[in-house]
Amino acid sequence: MKHLKSSLLWGMVAVTTMAGQTGTPVPELAALDRFLVQLQTKWELPGVSLALTKGGRLVYARGAGLADANANRPVTPETLFRIGSIAKPLTAVTVLHLAEEGRLRLDAPVFDILTELRPLVKDARMLSITVRQLLQHTAGWDDAVTPSPLFAGHAEIAAAGASFPPAKQEIAAYLLSQPLDRAPGAQQGYSNSGYFLAGRLIEKVSGLPYEEAVRRLVLEPQGITRMRIGRSLEDQAAPGEARYRARNPELAASIFSREVRMAPLPYGRYSFDLLDAAGGWIGSPTDLVRLMTAIDGSRANLLGHEWFAELVRPPAGVAATGVYYALGMMAERAGDRYNLLHNGGIEGTYSLFASIPGLGITFALLTNTDNEDEAFEREILMGIGQALLAVSRWPEGDQFRAMPYQGAIPRIGQPVNAASYERTALSGGMLATVFGEHLEEAAIWVDATPAVVLARTAGQVNFIVPGDAAGKNGVALTAERRGRWSGTVLAGVTRAAPGLFTLSAAGTGPAAALNADGRLNSAAEPAAGGSRVTLFATGTGDGTAPMRVLVAEREVAPRAVWATPELPVTLVEFEVPGGLAARGEIPIAIRVGESRSRAGVTLWVR
Numbered sequence: 001m002k003h004l005k006s007s008l009l010w011g012m013v014a015v016t017t018m019a020g021q022t023g024t025p026v027p028e029l030a031a032l033d034r035f036l037v038q039l040q041t042k043w044e045l046p047g048v049s050l051a052l053t054k055g056g057r058l059v060y061a062r063g064a065g066l067a068d069a070n071a072n073r074p075v076t077p078e079t080l081f082r083i084g085s086i087a088k089p090l091t092a093v094t095v096l097h098l099a100e101e102g103r104l105r106l107d108a109p110v111f112d113i114l115t116e117l118r119p120l121v122k123d124a125r126m127l128s129i130t131v132r133q134l135l136q137h138t139a140g141w142d143d144a145v146t147p148s149p150l151f152a153g154h155a156e157i158a159a160a161g162a163s164f165p166p167a168k169q170e171i172a173a174y175l176l177s178q179p180l181d182r183a184p185g186a187q188q189g190y191s192n193s194g195y196f197l198a199g200r201l202i203e204k205v206s207g208l209p210y211e212e213a214v215r216r217l218v219l220e221p222q223g224i225t226r227m228r229i230g231r232s233l234e235d236q237a238a239p240g241e242a243r244y245r246a247r248n249p250e251l252a253a254s255i256f257s258r259e260v261r262m263a264p265l266p267y268g269r270y271s272f273d274l275l276d277a278a279g280g281w282i283g284s285p286t287d288l289v290r291l292m293t294a295i296d297g298s299r300a301n302l303l304g305h306e307w308f309a310e311l312v313r314p315p316a317g318v319a320a321t322g323v324y325y326a327l328g329m330m331a332e333r334a335g336d337r338y339n340l341l342h343n344g345g346i347e348g349t350y351s352l353f354a355s356i357p358g359l360g361i362t363f364a365l366l367t368n369t370d371n372e373d374e375a376f377e378r379e380i381l382m383g384i385g386q387a388l389l390a391v392s393r394w395p396e397g398d399q400f401r402a403m404p405y406q407g408a409i410p411r412i413g414q415p416v417n418a419a420s421y422e423r424t425a426l427s428g429g430m431l432a433t434v435f436g437e438h439l440e441e442a443a444i445w446v447d448a449t450p451a452v453v454l455a456r457t458a459g460q461v462n463f464i465v466p467g468d469a470a471g472k473n474g475v476a477l478t479a480e481r482r483g484r485w486s487g488t489v490l491a492g493v494t495r496a497a498p499g500l501f502t503l504s505a506a507g508t509g510p511a512a513a514l515n516a517d518g519r520l521n522s523a524a525e526p527a528a529g530g531s532r533v534t535l536f537a538t539g540t541g542d543g544t545a546p547m548r549v550l551v552a553e554r555e556v557a558p559r560a561v562w563a564t565p566e567l568p569v570t571l572v573e574f575e576v577p578g579g580l581a582a583r584g585e586i587p588i589a590i591r592v593g594e595s596r597s598r599a600g601v602t603l604w605v606r
């Protein structure tokens with residue numbers, strides 16, 4: 001991932017709406033429109049999006065080009081992009097927030113907090129690494145000397161005998177088994193591994209998963225709800241996310257398969273779940289300037305004065321002159337204020353933000369292709385600077401206020417089978433349930449596909465898992481309500497996840513079943529041996545896996561299986577075997593392939 005090496009401004013301070021653009025036209029800032037289209041054309045960007053604030057007000061949010069060329073979908077101000085290493089400022093600010101609350105100290109040794117990792121440390125020098133050193137890239141790791149294991153390729157993972165993709169614990173174990181590149185505090189060296197550990201610190205101190213901690217502590221209080229950890233595979237894109245095109249057209253072995261399967265570099269070469277705190281987030285330029293105007297104080301004060309001073313403090317031995325890497329971002333002193341900047345880049349995306357308080361300007365630019373040419377970044381900074389020099393009158397108003405963020409933020413937990421209420425993997429076409437908060441009016445998204453919602457209350461949504469989930473290893477669930485988004489919940493996907501509906505609607509007890517005469521099966525209306533009974537199920541898959549009914553553990557082949565086209569319910573008709581040893585209330589279940597429905601469901605027989 002990229003980090004800035006040059007001056008923040010590159011001359012910025014010294015120095016008619018275009019067709020195909022999206023967002024609200026701003027005649028006073030037409031020069032920015034021209035710059036954006038010229039940049040897209042000259043550098044052959046599939047799409048590009050820019051947001052800019054003046055004095056904390058959002059005055060410009062426009063897109064140009066295509067978010068998805070295959071679908072001819074344009075970039076809009078709401079399009080989500082991978083932001084690469086701009087995740088690092090977000091991680092650093094979250095750590096500072098925890099420090100401000102007194103929950104950790106910046107100069108505390110990291111492994112006095114991550115005590116569970118301490119036994120894995122082989123280089124004793126690591127035990128002196130502080131939280132501050134992780135964030136300032138002075139912990140002793142240097143990606144330019146020893147590449148981070150976060151970027152290990154298929155062959156390296158196979159040689160190490162790790163999982164595909166590796167688990168975070170495996171990354172930590174490998175990282176801590178290797179020697180540091182230099183002594184902690186001796187010199188700066190850009191390190192994604194250090195930020196990986198910072199993410200684990202946030203989890204340990206907050207008691208929350210990294211993504212949820214950042215959302216609750218930093219993003220949601222600023223009205224930012226669409227930012228989330230991105231997914232790695234093309235069919236797992238988030239709603240509204242761009243499609244990425246790498247400059248390098250070569251394929252690489254996907255780290256999501258033990259077998260060698262070639263894939264485009266943006267889709268399978270890296271795990272964004274592993275990159276989380278170092279570079280795993282997605283967001284829009286508007287999200288980023290909303291965040292940055294809370295950090296630089298032009299719109300809100302995310303950090304108190306003391307903690308902003310910690311943010312911009314140079315590392316020990318680094319002079320506070322010129323440009324230096326502070327806590328999570330580049331800083332440059334400008335009088336009594338600080339210019340702030342960070343960029344990011346990984347195959348398929350490029351990102352840049354800058355806060356220039358002397359001009360009252362904060363901006364963020366994102367594209368859906370990569371570009372490591374320093375001339376590209378220089379042209380962005382100079383181009384925006386020149387466009388701003390052409391402004392004779394700044395627009396009134398604040399587009400932040402026009403954004404449709406209303407009401408409480410929805411929250412969801414892990415999905416369950418809507419029949420059995422069993423927490424299980426999902427299958428295509430299954431009726432599933434999520435429980436949570438503020439779900440009235442909520443839509444449920446499964447990756448980038450809106451699910452059909454059958455029922456919802458403030459605390460529960462029943463929805464149909466889209467059929468295109470079949471064949472995936474997993475999906476991401478999110479809830480959206482009035483423009484506000486829940487955090488991401490990851491769920492596995494399986495061929496079948498059967499569940500039987502019950503009379504109690506609680507997942508156990510007497511099955512919702514019809515006897516041969518159409519009457520509801522019950523203690524008063526038990527089924528006779530040799531008679532037919534119909535069960536109601538969901539999660540039975542696409543019908544290709546063999547199904548069996550288990551009547552008091554005795555296997556019976558169904559006589560007929562019907563799937564209802566309007567609802568995700570499967571009707572299973574079978575014959576109650578004669579000669580059962582048990583009578584009365586007996587256990588009933590179905591098995592589809594290797595998957596069995598929940599125990600505790602019963603049928604009445606006589």
